[in-house]
Amino acid sequence: MRLRLRLPILALCAGLALPPLTPAPALAFADNKFFDPVTQEWVELKVTPEVAGKIARRKFKRKVVDFNGPEAPGTIIVDTEARALYHVLEGGEAMRYGIGVGRDGFTWQGVQKVTRKAEWPGWTPPPEMIARERKKGRKLPAFMPGGPNNPMGARALYLGNTIYRIHGTNEDWSIGQAVSSGCFRMWNDDVEHLYSQVPVGATVIIR
Known part of the structure; x- marks a missing residue:
């Protein structure tokens, strides 16, 4: 039964x-x-990671929502607690995307600018991450070229002079979760959509 x-x-x-x-x-x-x-x-x-990814895609599906904040069109707002990223549009609306955020101890707040954009970016793990993962028995590469297996996904928006990015992911299940080291993950199709709408110099507000 x-x-x-x-x-x-x-x-x-x-x-x-x-x-x-x-x-x-x-x-x-x-x-x-x-x-x-x-x-x-x-x-x-x-549930398996595959099923969890399908559930997340229904829950965090990209959609246009009402927006009445003071931020100007073109601004990106990251709502860490809600696991949502808003790209402010004209006419009192915003495009809402689901995101994955930093796990406990790796969340942060602030205001940055998009200083660089990259398609299928390479990944260079910072030394502190390499050391941290080594203690767990996991060996990270010094560099991984861009591609479908790269954890940075299809696109990346670089935030100021920080080590943090808004980037894609090859782990669909992680959207809506707090699992990263401070970056903000998006599904590849979502980050490609955002990437096409956002210029270098756009303001990013992390809350």
């Missing part, structure tokens, strides 16, 4: 179709858990 409850849930998350099953008691959901009426317990819903 428990297996019968879980399969449809995962299938719905993945957008798959299943043959009709015997009706089951109604389920209650909260975050990544569901209430099993048989055991009377909350059960954590285990």
Whole structure:
């Protein structure tokens, strides 16, 4: 019975179709858990990175939203807590994108300018990151050329003279999560869209 409850849930998350099953008691959901009426317990819903990416794409889909802030059109606003990036448009609107943000201890705030733009950028991990990951048993390359396997993704917007970027990712599941070392991740199609709209010199406000 428990297996019968879980399969449809995962299938719905993945957008798959299943043959009709015997009706089951109604389920209650909260975050990544569901209430099993048989055991009377909350059960954590285990999902693969692929399924998590599909769920994130529905939740953080790019869309135009109302905007009534004082920032001028062309400004980029990063809302770390909401996991959202807003590109202010004309007419009281903004394009909202889902993002991945820095994990605990790696978040930051401030105002920067876009000082450089790059397509399929290479990745040079900073020395402190290389040392930090080495302690975890993970060896990072001194440099990785741009490409589909590069964690910087398809495009990058460089922020001031910092080591931080707004960039793409090859890990769809990470959008909406706090997993980076301070950069802001976007899906490749989203960062390509933003990249085409934003010039060097644009103001970026990180909150």
